[in-house]
Each structure stands twice: as structure tokens, then as C-alpha cells.
Amino acid sequence: MNITSRYFYPAEYQKKSLEALEIAMGTAPLYEDWRALDPGLGTALDQRYAALPELTKKAMREHFPQGLVPNHLQVQDGLARNEIEYTFTSGTTEEKVVNLWNQTWWNQSEAASWKLNAHTACLDYPQKYAQLASALNVGIQCEQDLPMENRILGHNLFLNEKISVMQWQPSHLARMARELKIFKPVILEANPSLLARLAWWAWDTGQELYSPAAILFTFEYPSQIHLAAIRRVFSSPLISSYGTTETGFVLMQCEAGLFHQNTDFCRIDFQPLTARHGGPDLGQILVTTFNNPWTSILKFDVGDLIRLHPTGQCACGRNEGLLVEAIEGRMANATFTTQGDLVTTMALDTQLARIPEIRDYHLEQRSRTQYELQLVLTNSRTDSSAEVLDRTRQALESLYGRDGEFTLTVVPDLLPGPAGKYRRTQANFDFDPKGLFA
Incomplete structure (x- = not known):
């Protein structure tokens, strides 16, 4: 039995799944050895995907930079025209990958994900952002304390320029609180571990914090301990946004608390764990990207374990794609x-x-x-x-x-x-x- 048969997939999703498969298998050099495994057009689409192996970070490193690029495009041309740039994922040696970054595609993927939560769906994209994360993940790195105006790029304010929270002093937390009130972001995008530190400081010192229209969590697993601390000092809706540098925005938490697939920009194949280890509703997801002209990703192992919702029905009314009850952490952290x-x-x-x-x-x-x-x-x-x-x-x-x-x-x-x-x-x-x- 196909466990994902409980969910609804529109015809456009199936069309994009087929296009992504044909483009990748027909034009991207990395998949040349996969072609013999593909049973071809006479076979059901899901069976064709099931016949293929997973795309690993190791394979991506070995075939970089041209391996995932359709053969009618050349990386050097894209770099020269500023259509793409190199970007590095953070992590341990086996986790690190150099990717081709397509900012236009990334923005489109993020904008599509906003439609999956009522608190962001009502906003125009993009919005005024404040971001709180390690400077290793986003923003500007500097050992010196930079003034606020030096940490604003476009409509984004980077609240932190340090690579480690161990460098934070109470003065940095007070500065963050002050800058939130001055900048008044519509969206606060944060690593929940770091935002929890600001929340504890505010609670312990009796400081009030500015609450934006929404707080989006990215970068790492959001601990329930940290979410409770953040809720005590912010009145904003808290939303988890799940994705990777390679795949864009994959899942978005809706106002009812479940995670919805960003079906406009990705396909998800699900591999359940054995019953002993939590299956069939607990398993890993393999992501295929749509609409990125510079990178063809098929069945990428993102490394996380997710728990499927037992039905395809959500109180929010959205019913397209995979419905996820929880993202339970990385397989490597089991x-x-x-x-x-x-x-x-x-x-x-x-x-x-x-x-x-x-x-x-x-x-x-x-x-x-x-x-x-x-x-x-x-x-x-x-x-x-x-x-x-x-x-x-x-x-x-x-x-x-x-x-x-x-x-x-x-x-x-x-x-x-x-x-x-x-x-x-x-x-x-x-x-x-x-x-x-x-």
C-alpha cells in the first residue's frame, strides 16, 4: 500500500513531477548513470521515481559544479550574468556542500510557501525582515560591534553579527530589543535557540519586546522548551518554515499547526521506517525541486525525519500535497x-x-x-x-x-x-x- 495515497495531488503537481524527472534524466550529467534504472514513460510516474536512488550530498560534491545543471547551460555563463552564485552550506565536513544559488528561484519558492499560512498569506512578499541567527548562517560576520545602520541590507536587519552566542553580552541582548522597537519588522526570522535566549533575558529583566506580524523559525529544530519561552514574551504567531539551501522551501506550518507541502515548488517522496522504529507514519522525505532552471534535484535526502498526519484533512482547509504532523529531527541526531x-x-x-x-x-x-x-x-x-x-x-x-x-x-x-x-x-x-x- 502507498501510504501517501491518503493525500491529494493536483494534476499540475503531477505535470511538474514529470517535467522535473525528464529534464534531470535527459540533460543533467549527474544522472547519466541513473538512466538505466528508469523504467520509462510507459510506467506510472510514482513507480519511475521509486526505481531511482537517492541523491546524496556526496554525489553532489563529486559532480560539482556542472553535475546538476542542464547541459544547455554553462555555470560560468550564469556566474558572469549574475543569474547564479556559489553558496556554501554550513555543517560538518560530510554535511558541507557548495551549491549554485539562484536568488530569483529562492524568492519565488519562499513567496509560494507564505500562501500556506493565513498570517503570511495576507502579506505582500517580500516584507520588512529582521533576522536572528549565527553569522555563520546568514548576514554579516564581524568581531566588532557594528552599528544598526551597518547591519541593514535592503529591507533586512541582521540583529546579530557574531558567529557564536558565546560572544553575546547583556548589552547585545538589550541592543536587539531596542532595534526591534526602532526597526519594527513585519517578519522576524529566527533560529529558535537564539531567539529563546533573547526571550529569557527579557523575561528575567522585565523588558518588553516588540512583536512583529509573524515570527518564522528556520535553521534548526525548534525545541518545545524554547517555543514556550518565546511565547511568554512575544504575542506574534509562531510559524516553522522547513527547507534546505538545496531544495528551497519544502514545508510550511499553517495556522492550525500542521505542515503543508509547498507543491508549487517541490515533490516529496516518503520512505517509512519499520514499525519497530516508528513507521509507517514516521520516515524520511526525499525532495525533488521544481522550476529552478539552474539546478535539477531529484530525490534529495534532506536528512530529516517527519511524521505524517493520519488523514489528508487539516482544519485550515488546505488539502494539497503531503500533510505532516511534525518534523521530529535529523536522522543523524537519532x-x-x-x-x-x-x-x-x-x-x-x-x-x-x-x-x-x-x-x-x-x-x-x-x-x-x-x-x-x-x-x-x-x-x-x-x-x-x-x-x-x-x-x-x-x-x-x-x-x-x-x-x-x-x-x-x-x-x-x-x-x-x-x-x-x-x-x-x-x-x-x-x-x-x-x-x-x-
């Missing part, structure tokens, strides 16, 4: 119970979010039965910390197994990863991700 069952970042986050004293955390699974959890607490007094640690240990035992060995440590802060983002869960042993899928 951990496992003592019996070997997969645990997503979201599963742990849901447990820890029930403990209000926790502000942040990082869990490292050392072996199949050994777990180390670092915690940042609202109050680090020894007497109160002991009680919180006891409740946290009970939560870990209920999730991972009572035979696990759990080491819990209270720390003053947590360092972000090399890409300026936080990795909250990880297993420090080898496992075969592909062996977890049905």
Missing part, C-alpha cells in the same frame, strides 16, 4: 533505547519540556546503554537542582529504559556546533540508518 529502538530528538524534547526548570540540554548516547545529559537550568541552586535531576532521570528511564546508565550534569551554558547551530541529541557509535527503513 538515539536509541537500551533495546535498540529509535528515539527522535522530538521524542526526548517532549519529555524534557514537561520539566519547567530546564532551559536547554544536550544528550549524548555513549553506547547502547550509556547516556550523558547536560542541562541548563533556570535555577542552579544545589538543593533545587537535585530534585530537578531526579525528575529528569525518571523521564529518561521511561523513554530509554530503566536498565540504562544515565549521567546527568548541570552546566552554566552549552556551546553551539561548528555551524553555529545546536545539536541536542546524538549517538556516539556507528549505526546503519538505511537498515531502519521498511
Whole structure:
């Protein structure tokens, strides 16, 4: 049974899926070895896609720069005409990729995604933006404190110029609060981990923060702990926008809280996990892009696990494409119970979010039965910390197994990863991700 048959796909979507497949297989050099695997036009479209392998970052690196470009176009010509530019994705060595950046296509993909939430659908695109993320991900890098006017490009204000939040002082947080009131952005686009730090500072000091028309979360998994902190000080609707540098805007959270596929700009193929590990509704998505003249991406493994909604019906009334209940974290960040069952970042986050004293955390699974959890607490007094640690240990035992060995440590802060983002869960042993899928 095709699990995605519960969803509705319009004829235009099927047409774009066919066009993307034919263009890529017929003109992009990377797919030359794939052509023998394609059963061809006489076969149902979904079966043709199913017959093809996944596109990996490794393959993209090996075939860069011309590998994903239709053979009637030359990268050097596009660079000379300023139609494209090189851009680097952040991350570890195996995650990093150099991409061809097409700003026009990116803007069109983002504008289409705005239609999937009532709070952005009512706005003209683009709008006045403020952005809060590591300078490794967006904006301007500078070790010096730049004045506000030096951090405004077009209609965008970059609230942060530092590569790490470890460089932030209370004066930087006060500056962000002040600049939000002055600039009055319509949209605040933020890494939720960083915005939560501003929210805690505002709550702890009694400062009021300007609330824009909408807050969009990108860059990393939004912890429920951080969302709760942000809701306390902002009255804006909070919206998660999901995508990648390679694929553009793939999923958008609607006003009812579910995620809708951006069917105008991408195809999604779904691969479920085995029932033991959460399938068939939990699995990975493989993304094919539409409408980008410079890059043909087929079945790109974005690396994240998503949970399908059990029906194709959403309270918001939108009914096209995949309907997603939750984005549960990256496969690379999966951990496992003592019996070997997969645990997503979201599963742990849901447990820890029930403990209000926790502000942040990082869990490292050392072996199949050994777990180390670092915690940042609202109050680090020894007497109160002991009680919180006891409740946290009970939560870990209920999730991972009572035979696990759990080491819990209270720390003053947590360092972000090399890409300026936080990795909250990880297993420090080898496992075969592909062996977890049905």
C-alpha cells in the first residue's frame, strides 16, 4: 500500500513531477548513470521515481559544479550574468556542500510557501525582515560591534553579527530589543535557540519586546522548551518554515499547526521506517525541486525525519500535497533505547519540556546503554537542582529504559556546533540508518 495515497495531488503537481524527472534524466550529467534504472514513460510516474536512488550530498560534491545543471547551460555563463552564485552550506565536513544559488528561484519558492499560512498569506512578499541567527548562517560576520545602520541590507536587519552566542553580552541582548522597537519588522526570522535566549533575558529583566506580524523559525529544530519561552514574551504567531539551501522551501506550518507541502515548488517522496522504529507514519522525505532552471534535484535526502498526519484533512482547509504532523529531527541526531529502538530528538524534547526548570540540554548516547545529559537550568541552586535531576532521570528511564546508565550534569551554558547551530541529541557509535527503513 502507498501510504501517501491518503493525500491529494493536483494534476499540475503531477505535470511538474514529470517535467522535473525528464529534464534531470535527459540533460543533467549527474544522472547519466541513473538512466538505466528508469523504467520509462510507459510506467506510472510514482513507480519511475521509486526505481531511482537517492541523491546524496556526496554525489553532489563529486559532480560539482556542472553535475546538476542542464547541459544547455554553462555555470560560468550564469556566474558572469549574475543569474547564479556559489553558496556554501554550513555543517560538518560530510554535511558541507557548495551549491549554485539562484536568488530569483529562492524568492519565488519562499513567496509560494507564505500562501500556506493565513498570517503570511495576507502579506505582500517580500516584507520588512529582521533576522536572528549565527553569522555563520546568514548576514554579516564581524568581531566588532557594528552599528544598526551597518547591519541593514535592503529591507533586512541582521540583529546579530557574531558567529557564536558565546560572544553575546547583556548589552547585545538589550541592543536587539531596542532595534526591534526602532526597526519594527513585519517578519522576524529566527533560529529558535537564539531567539529563546533573547526571550529569557527579557523575561528575567522585565523588558518588553516588540512583536512583529509573524515570527518564522528556520535553521534548526525548534525545541518545545524554547517555543514556550518565546511565547511568554512575544504575542506574534509562531510559524516553522522547513527547507534546505538545496531544495528551497519544502514545508510550511499553517495556522492550525500542521505542515503543508509547498507543491508549487517541490515533490516529496516518503520512505517509512519499520514499525519497530516508528513507521509507517514516521520516515524520511526525499525532495525533488521544481522550476529552478539552474539546478535539477531529484530525490534529495534532506536528512530529516517527519511524521505524517493520519488523514489528508487539516482544519485550515488546505488539502494539497503531503500533510505532516511534525518534523521530529535529523536522522543523524537519532538515539536509541537500551533495546535498540529509535528515539527522535522530538521524542526526548517532549519529555524534557514537561520539566519547567530546564532551559536547554544536550544528550549524548555513549553506547547502547550509556547516556550523558547536560542541562541548563533556570535555577542552579544545589538543593533545587537535585530534585530537578531526579525528575529528569525518571523521564529518561521511561523513554530509554530503566536498565540504562544515565549521567546527568548541570552546566552554566552549552556551546553551539561548528555551524553555529545546536545539536541536542546524538549517538556516539556507528549505526546503519538505511537498515531502519521498511
